[in-house]
Amino acid sequence: MTAKITVRGLRHEYVNPFTRERVTALDGVDLEVEDGEFLTVVGPSGCGKTTLLGILAGLVPATRGTVLLGARPVTGPGPDRGVVFQEFAILPWRTVERNIAHGLEIQGVPRAERAATVARFVELVGLRGFETKYPHELSGGMKQRVAVARTLAANPEVMLMDEPFASVDAQTRITLQEELNAIALATRKTILLVTHNVDEAVFLGDRCCVLSRRPGRVKTLVPVKIPRERRTWQLLTSDPSFAATKEQVLRLVREEVGAGDTA
Structure with missing residues (x-):
């Protein structure tokens, strides 16, 4: 399959408004999202997940690096990308x-x-x-x-979703996750979803991208091998492969949280 989104050598810096210090949020991010893929992004708090989505949306400027949608450079917002925010x-x-x-x-x-x-x-x-x-x-x-x-x-060619279900109750969240899974199956849209919820990331993603602690980079990409047609919460809560993938992603995120605590 061809890449719908290509990120190469991405770096983002900003100035902390309180300390006036320069902060590197992302550094050395390399990533490809295939046409029709549903990629979920997780990582420790402050690792740059939302910043990455903002750069892909054209709402946040990159300090360095290349972002392509197909063969076109992303230089600002555009109708080829639709964004769904937490609010x-x-x-x-x-x-x-x-x-x-x-x-x-x-x-x-x-x-x-x-x-x-x-x-x-x-x-x-x-x-x-x-x-x-x-x-x-x-x-x-x-x-x-x-x-x-x-x-x-x-x-849009691509849907970018930033914690879209974080503001709803747990039962509604499960319902919306199942509905989004059905939408992904029906439309075959390229979707990138940022979340803090590992269950959600594994339930929805074709692959789960784990970012390192700040400055964020791609630590690893974990494939989710459960067919989308079979993904319901009732089934997956009893599926050993779902549990194993979730544990793998949790372990990778915890490694980064622990590394940050001891740095």
Whole structure:
């Protein structure tokens, strides 16, 4: 398969606003994400996971290195990348269907085509019957479904997701993880998801990228060999290969946490 995202020699530095010291958040990051792959990213707190996603989104400048989307350099935000944030970044004055249609309106998509696309993604994320509701009438899980549907409706080449389920309760989180797995299976989108939750990383990822402690680099890439079609929480909680992969990823993250404590 060909690489959809290529990162070479990536470094990011910033100035701490309180101490005025220069901090290296990422250094020497090399990474390839294949077309249609779901890559999850984990690592110890402060290792640069969200910074990496911000650079891929074009929202954070790299100090050094190369980031390509296909063969094109990433130099800023663009419609070829859709971003889903931890916060429910939807427009409070728009209904569910108009939030989902927002990107299509900006792109100038004709009304009839917009309506058909919105209906498809309303169905895909389980929001049928809520099309005319406003965000204040929705639960946290429903708001995040709207954000995911809006991103998918705009048809980006890549979806970038930063802790998208961190603000919902545990049961809703499991439901949304299963729904995102089904969406990945149905759309075959290239997805990169940052998370602190190792269970989530292993459940969703085709591979799990473990970053080192700061300055973050790719420590290792762990393949998840369970077919996506078989991934339900009920099944995976009793699957020995899921448990073994999760333990491997946890051990790698703990190594970095321990190394930071003794440094």
